[in-house]
Amino acid sequence: MTGGRESGQAGWKLVTYQAKTGPKAGVLAGDVVYEASALGLSATVLDLLNDWEASQHRIGEALQSVTPDAGTPLAAVELLAPVLYPGTIFLAGINYHDHRQEMAERRKALGESGEVDEIEAPWHTVVASRPCVVGTGARVAIPGENVNLDWEAELAVIIGKRASKVTEATAMAYVAGYTIANDLSARALSRRKDVRPSSTFRIDWMRHKSFDGACPLGPAITPAAQVADPHQLGIRLWVGDALMQDSNTNQMIFGIAAQIARISETTTLCPGDVILTGCPAGTGSSHGRYLEGGDTVTVEIDGLGQLETHII
Secondary structure, eight states: OTTOOOOGGGGEEEEEEEETTEEEEEEEETTEEEETGGGTOOSSHHHHHHTHHHHHHHHHHHHTTOOGGGSEEGGGOOEEOSSSSOSOEEEEOSOBHHHHHHHHHHHHHTTSOOOOOOOSSOOEEEEOHHHHEEOTTEEEOOOSSSOOEEOOEEEEEEEOSOBSSOOHHHHGGGEEEEEEEEOOEEGGGSBOTTSOTTSTTOBOHHHHHOSTTOEEEEEEEEEGGGOSOTTSOEEEEEETTEEEEEEEGGGBSSOHHHHHHHHHTTSOBOTTOEEEOOOOSOOHHHHTOOOOTTOEEEEEETTTEEEEEEEO
16 A cells, blocks of 8 residues: 555544454554554444544544554555445546546547537536445456446545535535545446437446446545645556556546535535546546456555455
8 A cells, every 4th residue: 555654643544444353444554553443433434434523633642642563564454445335426427637638539539529518517426335335455346248347547535524505615624535446337338228329218327337346445545634635646547567547636627626516516415425536538448448357457646545456
């Protein structure tokens, strides 16, 4: 887990890990994971997020007095998704300038119109969180034959308090922290073949985005207070040793505050909800290469670590 090597109280992160008795919340400080309940904290990450302001204070106080031998080395811990069962996962569509340009160029190369619809506000869909979310190191099965399984490296926003009808000016106060996501997409399942092209029912977001293991998240939640500017983070993705995506979150068309404000106009965001903020250029569609069994996908975002997924 690179990008997560801060030490002591100054640079802690939240994790969920597999213990002998089941999943547990942990606090990662340096290269040591401390069981949250052993520090006198709530037993799950969701419980910590439900009282986020107080939780941050308690974590800081607890770390003042612990020693490394009270925890477990990170290398010996099996990390799970930091929020095991998010209430809702929102996915932003076509939200990076370089990805939008890439899509236009690909359409031109196929002899189609090079125009990509412009939108005046952020656009989101949702996915089924419980079967989709897996942690770093997970093995994800390709959901069928010839599905064109694609990758999308994304910055994920973790909500830390209820947000209803908030403004862009205040929206960032509702962010608990950030993690990494890989929005896996079965491109060939996005359009139903048994429905006429002009039909409203042609698009199938569920099969496209909500198959088992479709949303790897992790490795940890980095508190928002430790990220100076979430809109200035390098974001990269490799398939094996091949670098496929190499961009920066400054390419977002609609920033995080705009996305939170837009969603909260009609849908109350709750602690533990996750917003995937869009992906940059370099998806498999643009490379003409899709994921196959045996591939390992690694996503890295500056300061947040690495998220690794094994395709089977």
